Amino acid sequence: MPEKRKITLKDIARELNISVSTASRALKEHPDIADETIRIVKAYAKEHHYVPNVLAVNFRKNRTYNIGLIVPELVHHFFSTVISGAIDTAKKHGYNVLVSQSNDILDDEITACRTMLASSVDGLLISISNETFEGEHIKEFLAEGKPVIQFDKITDELETPKVTVDDFEGAYQAVKHLIGQGYSKIAHIRGRKEVKNANERAEGYHKALEDHGLEYSSDWVKVCNMINEEEGYQFARELMESPNPPDAIFCITDLVALGVLKYLKEAGFRVPDQVGVMGFSNWKLAEIVNPTLSSIDQHGYEMGVNAAKMLIHNINNPEKREEENLMLKTNLIIRESSNRKKFQN
Amino acid sequence: MPEKRKITLKDIARELNISVSTASRALKEHPDIADETIRIVKAYAKEHHYVPNVLAVNFRKNRTYNIGLIVPELVHHFFSTVISGAIDTAKKHGYNVLVSQSNDILDDEITACRTMLASSVDGLLISISNETFEGEHIKEFLAEGKPVIQFDKITDELETPKVTVDDFEGAYQAVKHLIGQGYSKIAHIRGRKEVKNANERAEGYHKALEDHGLEYSSDWVKVCNMINEEEGYQFARELMESPNPPDAIFCITDLVALGVLKYLKEAGFRVPDQVGVMGFSNWKLAEIVNPTLSSIDQHGYEMGVNAAKMLIHNINNPEKREEENLMLKTNLIIRESSNRKKFQN
DNA sequence: CTGTTAGCGCTTTCAC
DNA sequence: GTGAAAGCGCTAACAG
Numbered sequence: 001m002p003e004k005r006k007i008t009l010k011d012i013a014r015e016l017n018i019s020v021s022t023a024s025r026a027l028k029e030h031p032d033i034a035d036e037t038i039r040i041v042k043a044y045a046k047e048h049h050y051v052p053n054v055l056a057v058n059f060r061k062n063r064t065y066n067i068g069l070i071v072p073e074l075v076h077h078f079f080s081t082v083i084s085g086a087i088d089t090a091k092k093h094g095y096n097v098l099v100s101q102s103n104d105i106l107d108d109e110i111t112a113c114r115t116m117l118a119s120s121v122d123g124l125l126i127s128i129s130n131e132t133f134e135g136e137h138i139k140e141f142l143a144e145g146k147p148v149i150q151f152d153k154i155t156d157e158l159e160t161p162k163v164t165v166d167d168f169e170g171a172y173q174a175v176k177h178l179i180g181q182g183y184s185k186i187a188h189i190r191g192r193k194e195v196k197n198a199n200e201r202a203e204g205y206h207k208a209l210e211d212h213g214l215e216y217s218s219d220w221v222k223v224c225n226m227i228n229e230e231e232g233y234q235f236a237r238e239l240m241e242s243p244n245p246p247d248a249i250f251c252i253t254d255l256v257a258l259g260v261l262k263y264l265k266e267a268g269f270r271v272p273d274q275v276g277v278m279g280f281s282n283w284k285l286a287e288i289v290n291p292t293l294s295s296i297d298q299h300g301y302e303m304g305v306n307a308a309k310m311l312i313h314n315i316n317n318p319e320k321r322e323e324e325n326l327m328l329k330t331n332l333i334i335r336e337s338s339n340r341k342k343f344q345n
Numbered sequence: 346m347p348e349k350r351k352i353t354l355k356d357i358a359r360e361l362n363i364s365v366s367t368a369s370r371a372l373k374e375h376p377d378i379a380d381e382t383i384r385i386v387k388a389y390a391k392e393h394h395y396v397p398n399v400l401a402v403n404f405r406k407n408r409t410y411n412i413g414l415i416v417p418e419l420v421h422h423f424f425s426t427v428i429s430g431a432i433d434t435a436k437k438h439g440y441n442v443l444v445s446q447s448n449d450i451l452d453d454e455i456t457a458c459r460t461m462l463a464s465s466v467d468g469l470l471i472s473i474s475n476e477t478f479e480g481e482h483i484k485e486f487l488a489e490g491k492p493v494i495q496f497d498k499i500t501d502e503l504e505t506p507k508v509t510v511d512d513f514e515g516a517y518q519a520v521k522h523l524i525g526q527g528y529s530k531i532a533h534i535r536g537r538k539e540v541k542n543a544n545e546r547a548e549g550y551h552k553a554l555e556d557h558g559l560e561y562s563s564d565w566v567k568v569c570n571m572i573n574e575e576e577g578y579q580f581a582r583e584l585m586e587s588p589n590p591p592d593a594i595f596c597i598t599d600l601v602a603l604g605v606l607k608y609l610k611e612a613g614f615r616v617p618d619q620v621g622v623m624g625f626s627n628w629k630l631a632e633i634v635n636p637t638l639s640s641i642d643q644h645g646y647e648m649g650v651n652a653a654k655m656l657i658h659n660i661n662n663p664e665k666r667e668e669e670n671l672m673l674k675t676n677l678i679i680r681e682s683s684n685r686k687k688f689q690n
Numbered sequence: 691c692t693g694t695t696a697g698c699g700c701t702t703t704c705a706c
Numbered sequence: 707g708t709g710a711a712a713g714c715g716c717t718a719a720c721a722g
Contacts, residue, residue: 006489008699019709024701032707054465056699059404060714065464066411066443074429075422084419087445091457096464098411099444100432111436119410119441120399144351258633288603290635353715364693369717377691401715405698 007048016044027052058120066096067311068116068124072104072153077283078300079127082151085304086125093312095122106131113137117144123311127152130195147314147321151307152298154196161314162325163307167197170296170330171204174278175250177294177332179212181340183248183276187220189235189260191227191252198252201280205250220246224256232259240267240275247275248338254279254286257293261337277337291336299328352393361389372397403465411441412656413461413469417449417498422628423645424472427496430649431470438657440467451476458482468492468656473500475540492659492666496652497643499541506659507670508652512542515641515675516549519623520595522639522677524557526685528593528621532565534580534605536572536597543597546625550595565591572597577604585612585620592620593683599624599631602638606682622682636681644673 009027013020018037026033026041027050044050058064069086071079083099090097098121102109109129116124117140124141126148132138135158141148142160151163178186188205191198202221209216219242222235232251236259239246251257257279261271269275271291279286282297306326314321354372358365363382371378371386372395389395403409414431416424432442443466447454454474461469462485469486471493477483480503486493487505496508523531533550536543547566554561564587567580577596581604584591596602602624606616614620616636624631627642651671659666 010699020700021702021710022708024699025708034707037707051463053699054463055400055404055407055409056714057701059400059698059716060700060702062400062714064400074432075425077420080420080425083444084446087419091445091460094460096443096445096460098441099428100436100441101429115436115439115441118396118399285630285633288630288633355715365715366694366717367692369715370692379691382691398715401698402717404700404714405716405718407698 006053007050008053009050012041012044012048012050016040063122064120065094066098066119066121067308067315068098068100068113068121068126070100070102070109070112070116070124070126072102072127072129074099074101077285078152078281078298081300082127082304082307085301085306086308087304089305089308090312093308095308095312097308102129104129104131110137113140117141117146121146123147123149123315125149125151125307125311128155129153130192133157133194145318147311149307149311149314151303152197156196161310161322163303163310163328164197164325165298165303165328165330167200167330168204168207170280170298170332171201171250172208173204173330173332174280174294174296175205175208176212177334178248178250178276178278178338179208179214181248181272181276181338183338183340184214185220185244185246186214186248186250187222187239187246189222189224189232189249189251189256191224193223201252217244219244224252227253227256229255229259229262232256233263234259236260236263237267240264240269248277249275250278250280252280254281254283254293254295257295257337258285258289261289261291261293272336272338272340276340279337282331282333286333286335289337294335294338295333297331297333299331302328351398352395353398354395357386357389357393357395361385408467409465410439411443411464411466412653412660413443413445413458413466413471415445415447415454415457415461415469415471417447417472417474419444419446422630423497423626423643426645427472427649427652430646431653432649434650434653435657438653440653440657442653447474449474449476455482458485462486462489462491466491468494468660470494470496470652470656472497474498475537478502478539490663492656494652494656494659496648497542501541506655506667508648508655508673509542509670510643510648510673510675512545512675513549513552515625515643515677516546516595517553518549518675518677519625519639519641520550520553521557522679523593523595523621523623523683524553524559526593526617526621526683528683528685529559530565530589530591531559531593531595532567532584532591534567534569534577534594534596534601536569538568546597562589564589569597569601572601574600574604574607577601578608579604581605581608582612585609585614593622594620595623595625597625599626599628599638599640602640602682603630603634606634606636606638617681617683617685621685624682627676627678631678631680634682639680639683640678642676642678644676648673 013023100112148160279295282295286293286295357368445457493505624640627640631638631640
């Protein structure tokens with residue numbers, strides 16, 4: 001393995017009997033420099049595999065071309081989709097992405113932010129943890145003039161552009177669809193009240209019931225804490241064993257719906273005939289379960305793409321930064337679990 | 346938002362009437378420096394929120410405390426598990442992780458490597474694409490003295506430590522289990538012949554048949570190209586419609602097994618009574634499908650942890666680098682799809 | 691114990 | 707067109 005010492009501008013300058021500054025400018029095709037000089041320098045650089053020392057350039061320019069990306073969980077279909085979109089986009093613009101996860105723990109998120117700030121990313125993409133409200137650690141970025149974009153799980157406490165999915169509308173469409181399928185006693189297993197998405201979805205649910213003049217009962221709304229399969233199972237049992245059981249359950253997320261389906265199957269309820277089930281997020285699992293699960297697609301990849309685009313725009317244009325929020329449309333995916341009337345939508 | 350200009354060592358030195366080097370050393374509690382000086386400097390630094398300029402430090406030390414991580418696919422349960430382990434470990438050691446994906450396309454992998462090399466990561470963790478054989482782009486890291494660790498999908502063309510799972514043994518155990526369940530005509534839907542893992546698994550399959558004196562037929566071995574659900578479906582059909590159909594199918598991965606299950610269900614075969622099915626990788630979906638899928642757990646998180654540990658060790662100890670490979674044990678997970686005798690193992 | 695000095699590799703005025 | 711020189715912020719060898 002030939003330990004090739006890297007050559008520097010100085011080496012080029014010395015060998016070619018020019019100054020370092022001329023060499024530097026020649027490589028950038030600076031208009032001042034004679035074409036001939038440019039040619040010669042470039043040729044020499046190429047021949048000797050000159051590669052600028054990025055560390056030096058970054059230092060000089062006070063830029064790293066790295067952006068930070070923090071999500072609650074990495075092993076998560078939706079978030080990995082977002083990350084994928086963000087990385088692909090960043091790459092296209094010459095940026096690398098530093099990825100970290102908070103595990104939905106505030107302290108971990110703070111640590112992750114600090115490390116990223118310390119390692120001098122040029123900007124930050126973040127989907128906050130369930131425990132984040134003030135977000136002082138995120139304000140540190142803004143204080144240093146580094147742009148931040150929030151996505152998916154956001155807080156209005158922070159004045160940054162946000163990329164979200166239209167949770168309200170998604171939930172509304174989901175419930176409207178259930179109503180269209182003839183369900184009339186629709187329950188909702190929702191997320192924590194401190195979490196914005198959860199509230200939006202709950203409101204969409206409400207509005208849909210209201211607009212269609214359907215019965216609403218607070219007994220039919222269950223609040224998840226962990227948002228996992230077990231909770232779905234438990235709440236489904238509570239709902240179905242109650243004196244006034246619902247005939248459809250709209251879940252905050254597919255994982256919860258999975259638990260619901262499991263309970264319904266065990267308890268002998270027929271899905272979708274007796275009980276309709278809707279998830280949210282359209283994970284891979286929705287296609288795999290039996291019966292397949294109707295859900296709302298959140299276009300994670302596009303979310304990643306758009307968030308990264310906005311961030312990079314704001315990094316590159318400190319003067320006219322994009323301040324607008326972006327709300328992506330959702331997509332209703334009808335599968336077996338809610339398709340009682342058996343026709344394709 | 347107070348635009349706080351960052352203070353530098355120079356500022357501290359000037360204000361405290363000491364030299365920059367003294368300030369620098371005091372902050373590091375250099376033994377040469379008087380306790381009193383250290384106290385004063387630290388106090389001042391703290392009061393004025395001194396933060397060292399990482400870009401300058403990196404430049405000086407020629408280190409970034411960033412490591413690169415390249416996988417074929419990000420939206421992939423196994424790989425995201427590995428990434429999660431690697432990131433958590435890196436964080437613990439003060440490193441950040443730059444993540445990128447190759448989409449199993451050689452050119453993308455080369456680009457990803459180049460960008461990472463250019464952005465001066467201190468080392469690289471990589472699981473190569475299906476199209477990578479020589480890996481010249483990876484050798485560029487080694488040529489610059491930057492350590493590389495390969496994991497999961499590896500090639501022996503590159504002289505780097507490797508962290509893998511014992512594919513041979515995993516496959517052997519899987520097939521042995523099938524045999525123990527009374528299956529005797531066991532087919533294998535395998536991966537490409539150029540891919541090492543695929544070969545290891547195929548050999549484990551062979552060896553298990555051989556050791557138990559079971560019939561082997563090349564008709565029972567199908568070679569996947571895309572390794573997806575559709576191929577599983579198609580090959581299952583081919584196998585079951587052939588003159589001498591198998592009574593069990595061992596699949597290169599859970600996704601393929603999913604297609605197999607789907608075909609078997611449609612064609613009316615009872616699983617596991619008539620036909621046993623084994624996957625590999627133990628994705629989330631294995632617990633979700635119906636019947637649940639027996640599989641081999643590859644301990645992705647541990648793989649990430651170990652690979653990151655090795656890399657960081659090798660970055661920090663250029664003199665005595667770890668050269669050994671690490672092969673993690675797999676775990677047989679028995680679920681419904683192969684559990685014909687209905688007892689727990 | 692502390693200061694002086696040199697320098698990492700590059701960019702960018704400012705001269706000529 | 708080109709060069710000289712300064713400096714980004716920090717570290718470390720050397721000197722005292």
